[in-house]
Amino acid sequence: MLRSKTLAGALALPAFLICGWAQTVKSAPPKAPLGLPPLSWPRDNPYSAAKTELGRILYFDRRLSADETVSCASCHDPQLAFTDGAPVSTGIKAQHGGRNAPTVINRAYSLAQFWDGRAATLEEQAKGPIANPIEMGMPHDQMVARLQAIAGYRPLFQQAFGSEEVNVDRVAKAIACYERTVLSGNAPYDRYKKGDKSAMTAQQVRGMALFFGRGRCDQCHEGANFTLNAYANLGVGTDKPDPDVGRFAVTKDPRDWGVFKTPTLREIEHTGPYMHDGSMKTLEEVVEFYNKGGTPNKNLDPNIRMLHMNDADKQDLIAFLKALSGEGWQHLKPPESFPN
Numbered sequence: 001m002l003r004s005k006t007l008a009g010a011l012a013l014p015a016f017l018i019c020g021w022a023q024t025v026k027s028a029p030p031k032a033p034l035g036l037p038p039l040s041w042p043r044d045n046p047y048s049a050a051k052t053e054l055g056r057i058l059y060f061d062r063r064l065s066a067d068e069t070v071s072c073a074s075c076h077d078p079q080l081a082f083t084d085g086a087p088v089s090t091g092i093k094a095q096h097g098g099r100n101a102p103t104v105i106n107r108a109y110s111l112a113q114f115w116d117g118r119a120a121t122l123e124e125q126a127k128g129p130i131a132n133p134i135e136m137g138m139p140h141d142q143m144v145a146r147l148q149a150i151a152g153y154r155p156l157f158q159q160a161f162g163s164e165e166v167n168v169d170r171v172a173k174a175i176a177c178y179e180r181t182v183l184s185g186n187a188p189y190d191r192y193k194k195g196d197k198s199a200m201t202a203q204q205v206r207g208m209a210l211f212f213g214r215g216r217c218d219q220c221h222e223g224a225n226f227t228l229n230a231y232a233n234l235g236v237g238t239d240k241p242d243p244d245v246g247r248f249a250v251t252k253d254p255r256d257w258g259v260f261k262t263p264t265l266r267e268i269e270h271t272g273p274y275m276h277d278g279s280m281k282t283l284e285e286v287v288e289f290y291n292k293g294g295t296p297n298k299n300l301d302p303n304i305r306m307l308h309m310n311d312a313d314k315q316d317l318i319a320f321l322k323a324l325s326g327e328g329w330q331h332l333k334p335p336e337s338f339p340n
Contacts, residue, residue: 033185033328034194036224039108041180045123045173050159055178057156058171060334064143065136067092072129072175075101078332081270082182087278091135098244100278103271105329106264108180111229115260115276116247122176127168140168147171152339184266187326200323207320210313215290217317219303226265226324233258234304235295236275244277257299267329269322283318 029047032039041047058064059072075089076082082104084090089101099115107113113125129135130143138146147153147166154164161170189208191199200208211217220232237243238258247256260276274280280289289295291314293306309317 030181030183033183033190033326035187035190035326036106036109036183036185039180039183042121042123045177047177047180048160050156051161051174051177052181053178054156054160055174055176056332057335057338058175059178061338063146063150063338064130064138064171065092066138066142070136072126073334075129075135076104078329078334081105081267082329083271085272087273089135091132092137095134097134099276100273102263103267104179104182105184105267105271106225107182109225109229109264110227112261116250117231117261118250122179123169123172126172126175126179130168130171143171144168150339156339182332183328184326185328187266188323189320190326192323201319203316203319204323205320207316207318208323210309210317211320215307215309215317216303217290220262220301221265227262229262231256231259231261232301232303233260233297233299234275234289235297235300236260236279236289237277238295238297246276255299258297259299259301265321265324267325269325283321284314287314287317 027049029039029041039047045051062068062071062074064071070092075084077084084101087100089097089099091097102115107122110122113119113122114128119125119128127140130138131140144166153166157166157170158164160174188199188204192205220230221227231247233246235258243258245257247259247261248254250256268274268283272281272283274283274286280286287309290304291307291309294300294304
């Protein structure tokens with residue numbers, strides 16, 4: 001039974017939050033759509049509906065940024081397949097970052113986060129943008145103080161974690177819990193593999209054969225989520241005067257110079273522009289880049305080579321990539337209002 005102070009805080013919430021929260025608490029963990037393995041939850045951050053709902057609210061709340069203009073959803077918008085549709089993202093004070101915002105979709109299956117893999121978990125990743133001066137610009141202690149001052153958040157933290165305490169780890173765990181429910185599966189490809197041979201067009205079937213055959217795309221984009229969760233140097237941006245060194249900045253290993261994390265191809269149709277710098281606007285540009293063998297440089301991945309595809313091949317491959325657009329995330333919406 002809630003303490004009177006907690007109950008008072010709950011009563012101060014908008015009615016939709018109380019009703020929605022009460023219904024959410026009773027729900028079971030989400031099931032992975034067709035084509036995806038069962039979800040795995042960290043031992044130190046198991047699923048709970050209350051935590052997921054708190055994470056959803058925090059994810060969309062711009063008050064987590066210094067000037068209250070930016071939220072997690074500003075760069076990872078559900079209406080844009082959890083990206084922002086821009087080459088690089090815009091943070092507080094109209095500052096621009098140096099890399100493209102990757103989609104949150106299916107991040108539950110990722111082994112590391114960020115293009116350079118510098119965060120080992122979703123929880124660790126969630127902390128980064130909040131304090132980053134170019135992104136949300138909110139030192140963690142100030143973010144915690146701001147949330148503590150919002151009475152409406154107290155019952156939500158109580159239900160999610162067993163007490164009203166607000167700290168950066170709890171904020172990160174709640175956001176990560178919500179992000180693990182952002183999924184995409186049951187795509188035409190998944191239904192085709194399950195036995196529905198009408199799920200993909202003849203062109204998409206030809207593109208699939210090219211993807212797994214002569215194109216050898218699955219050397220990096222394999223498995224249920226179409227990524228090895230590994231890293232590769234494609235040469236993107238290496239011909240610039242001051243190239244992004246990628247994972248080398250994290251590991252200092254020369255073999256990691258210009259290397260970036262291989263993203264999922266799920267929902268690739270909807271998550272452009274592409275590459276770590278957002279330099280390619282269309283899938284046609286991406287396919288042509290691979291067809292010519294990337295950009296030569298001192299550390300080009302050995303799997304990157306000329307593919308010698310003709311125009312029909314390229315269109316077949318693009319058609320197959322579009323067969324990886326599925327469902328499981330489209331229903332996720334921002335809160336209608338926020339705790340006060």
